[in-house]
Amino acid sequence: MAFSIASILLGSSLILQVASSALPTSSRCCNLLDAEFRGGEKVVFPQTTEYGVLNTYFAPTSQQTPSCIFSPADTFDVSRAIKLFTRHSCKFAIRSGGHHYNAGWASINNGILISLSNLNKVIYNPTSKSVFIGSGNRWRKVYDTVEPHNVTVVGAQNSDVGVGGFLVNGGVSYLADRYGWAVDNVRDFEVVVADGRVLHANKDENKDLFRALKGGSSNFGVVTGFTLDTVKSNPVTNLYVTYPESSYDVLIDEAHQYFVKEEDVDSQVLFVFSLYFKDGVASNNYAAVLVYTDVMDLTNPPKVFTPFLDGEVPSSGVYVSGANKTLGSHGHQLAGVQHSGGRTTRQTVSIFPDAQLLKQFNKIWIKTAEEYKKIEGLKVDLLFQRIGKQWIAAGNAKGGNSMGLTKPVVILWVQPHWTSARDDEAVAELTTKVITRFEKAAKDAGKLSDFEYLNYAGPKQSLMSGYGTESIRRLQSVKAMYDPKNVFGTLLPGGPKVPGLY
Known part of the structure; x- marks a missing residue:
């Protein structure tokens, strides 16, 4: 905007x-x-x-x-x-x-x-159907605490992700179409503001700060604890379906239909494409991750998944990576797959749903990565998913947030992996070049959204400027009340910042 x-x-x-x-x-x-x-x-x-x-x-x-x-x-x-x-x-x-x-x-x-690692209390309250979570926790402990009570939380897909940063930057969850962003499910923030006061921000106390902290990142204080709603712990099934390169165009056509129809609030489809280089030679892998957050009969999958499973989009194989298990068990499994210690980075862009543009992105992504194929151990992932009407409406029903989204978008992120620190600068250049070319193509097509999801964003992206004028003015007003000297903008140099203050 x-x-x-x-x-x-x-x-x-x-x-x-x-x-x-x-x-x-x-x-x-x-x-x-x-x-x-x-x-x-x-x-x-x-x-x-x-x-x-x-x-x-x-x-x-x-x-x-x-x-x-x-x-x-x-x-x-x-x-x-x-x-x-x-x-x-x-x-x-x-x-x-x-x-x-x-x-x-x-x-x-x-x-x-x-x-914040010592701020690690997790206290479940069955009477209020809520859980207090110290912000130094990872989601593993949260899931393990609440799920024995047949409830869960709208939390991270990977159990090893930290609670604090994930929530204050929004939080993408498998349950988002039903319950909104993860941060939309926060009842109360315990936060230390710039003058050292310990405040609670919720629908009754410090209401303006409450909304600002929903996607406002670290601009207003140090959040030391969150009280979250718990929700029913339905079974979750995760199918990983691979496709040959020849299926790409028809796969994108079906993806677009899934994005615009929004038929089933219990479904979520994430598209994961990977480009591998070995001795300068490229190979591709195209996959769709089909997640269902209710009981699923594997012999009769939900209708919403039919185009991705019935051969209409020719596939290479279907893998069940978890059938009717808890959300936490899926998070633990993903944490075991996504190992720490590897060199990686991300940048993101959002578009309004458009099949032809996604097909164009595939060519841009591959062509750009080929320019850097000599980088040792290079693998470049392209991932995307929908933030739809149901997702946005669920957040609005809980009082809204700071992220300013009013229309469905597809968020994409490019994530390279590589071996050596000597290639850090070249990989940063590659990532920026892919995103810049995506943005140009989307702008030319009239499909570029200004929204950038903070947890997938690169360090030099526009970041919170995509929240929109109304949201930014509200955030600035809250800054004036709770951090008038801009301590969390100057003494805290890193992270996303409220636009217009620097």
């Missing part, structure tokens, strides 16, 4: 002006923090075993070198730290699970890393 940043800036007094020469060194900030907590185990420094354990990430491409790492034991520790950071202009980063691939979003060089 086009709007004037200058007009939004008029009258804003949110920009924190701090001369760089006045900032204390990060080592001094670490010493001040260590003194605040009287030494001990909460502040650890480089060249210690604890530092190495805490400074680990799913992808080494996102790892940086903080001057020290702070591990608060509870929300009040976070409050004390934020007061100190604000008072002494100390730069910091916040890490929940460390699963995002962008360096600087949950990591920092020459600053303080707040590791």
Whole structure:
């Protein structure tokens, strides 16, 4: 959406002006923090075993070198730290699970890393049908806590993803068509704001902050805990169907029909295409992941999946990767497949559903990747799925969020994998080039959406500007109330930022 940043800036007094020469060194900030907590185990420094354990990430491409790492034991520790950071202009980063691939979003060089891993309570309340989740958890513990009670949560597809970053950036879930974004299912946020106050944001308290935190990322404070709705734990089935390259066009035609019809709220189809290079020679793999979030008879699959299974789209094989199991068991299985430690990155683009454009994207993706085929161990994935009317409506029914989506879109993301750090720059160039060419093709076709899903976005994308003018103005207003000096825009340098304040 086009709007004037200058007009939004008029009258804003949110920009924190701090001369760089006045900032204390990060080592001094670490010493001040260590003194605040009287030494001990909460502040650890480089060249210690604890530092190495805490400074680990799913992808080494996102790892940086903080001057020290702070591990608060509870929300009040976070409050004390934020007061100190604000008072002494100390730069910091916040890490929940460390699963995002962008360096600087949950990591920092020459600053303080707040590791939330000790904020790991998960408390199920059967009376209120809710669960309190400390933001340092991963979804594995959440699923394992609630699912023995025949309930689950609208959580991540991969159990090893951290709770905090996943939720404040939106949260894609297999249950989203029925319940909306994962963050739409938050009842209450426990959050430490810029002046160190510990607040609760919900439909009754701090209502403006409540909505802003639904997709507003880390712009308003450190979220230390979430209270989520629980939902009925229906059986979930996951089918992985592969297709030869010759089936691509008809596969996309059926994908488009699935996107626009939205017949079954219990279904979700994710398309996963991979391009492998070995000795400069490419090979393709095309697949559809068919997920059904209710009881499924494998001998008589739901009608919505028929085109992908009955030979109308010629397939190479159908694999059952989980039949009528819990959502958590699928998350655990995916976590076992998606191993940490490999070099990877992502960038995203969203379009309004269009079959011809998706066919064009396939040619762009392959042609661009071929330009980089000599990169060691290169594999380039192209994935896409629908965010449809049912998904958007479910979120609106729960009070809405900050992401500004009003029309169905298809979100796509390009995710390369490679072997060596020496190729990091070249792979970043490849990823940007693919997305730039996608954007041009979509814009030329009149099908480009400004929306960018934060958890799939690259570090230099427009990010939250795609939320739209109304949402951005609302976010700016909330910033003025809860972070008037823009602490979480300047002292927290990484991650998505509210447009118009920088």
